[in-house]
Amino acid sequence: MTVPSTATATVDSKVVLITGASSGIGEATARRLAAAGHRVLLGARRTDRIAAIAEDIRSTGGSADHHELDVTSLDSVRAFVRAAHELHGRVDVLVNNAGVMPLSTLDALKVDEWNRMIDVNLRGVLHGIAAVLPAMRAQGAGHIVNIASVSGHRVDPTAAVYSATKFAVRALSEGLRQESRDLRVTVISPGLTHSELTEGISDPGAREAARDMMKIAIPAAAIGEAINYAISQPLEVDVNEVVIRPTAQS
Structure with a gap:
């Protein structure tokens, strides 16, 4: 809705x-x-949650709407984009942010979790690109912001598959950037950031290690600020990649 x-x-x-x-x-x-004055459309599976956030934003004078979204379904992503067109007549920016991070060592053989990361972190980004690219090409402008990770720059134990998906997001983004002359593409690679990602880790050892590392995490608002910076640049300026880490992160 x-x-x-x-x-x-x-x-x-x-x-x-x-x-x-x-x-x-x-x-x-x-x-x-x-x-900052932009019109935002929030998408997620938890419709009650995004409805509450959108209402809170509107209560402070902002423009916000919400729509149910499952990024693993191309039909769902296309419906999300159609909703934006019905509301506003165009799509200027897509922030491909949805992601999961069920860390574990490969020998734990959590194949279902591997596939889930591929479906959400990689296929979800591809679905987003597929859904907005025709309209952005037609209107002669657009901006796709893909959320990768510092794990797309390095690989650590328990993060092999997660890192693989984030390396892939960076590769896709660079390919799309090189193919584009009127479309801006930005990769944001956060380091340790407060979020619910660690709650999806089923491996007890990996979950405990991740929670311990999160003691130095930066607020999610720091990433939102970087995205605001990137999309606020003049149309001829494309901020290609931003890496944001806690000062204390190695």
């Missing part, structure tokens, strides 16, 4: 779609971009 926003957009506001917007980086990004 999509709830229309009654907020009035500013002249320079963009229509921004955010996947995985029910918590963490997605929620923080929605709040930051709405505060």
Whole structure:
């Protein structure tokens, strides 16, 4: 369900779609971009949660709507994009943020979790690109922001498959950037950031180690600020990649 926003957009506001917007980086990004005057559409499976966030944003004068979204389904992602067109007539920015991180060593053979990471972290990004690219090409402009990770720059024990998906996101983003002359592509690679990602780790040892590392994590708002910076640049300026870590992270 999509709830229309009654907020009035500013002249320079963009229509921004955010996947995985029910918590963490997605929620923080929605709040930051709405505060900057952009019109945000929040997508996630937890519709009650994104409805509450959108209502809270509207209560402070922002423009926010929500729509149920499962990034593993191309039909669902296309419906999400159609909802934005029905509301605002265009899509300026897609933030491909939805992700999962069930860490474990490979010999644990958690094949279902490997496939889940591939489906959400990689296929979900591809679905987002497929859903918005035709419209962005037609309107002659657009901006795709893909959330990768510092795990897309390095590989650590328990993170082999997660890192593989994030390396792939960076590769896809660079390929899309090189294929584009009127489309901007940005990769945001967060380090340890407060989110619900660690709650999806079923391996007890990996979960405990991740929770211990999170003691130095930065707030999700720091990533939202970086996204706001990237999309606020002049159209001829493409911020290709931003890596953001806690100062204390090695």
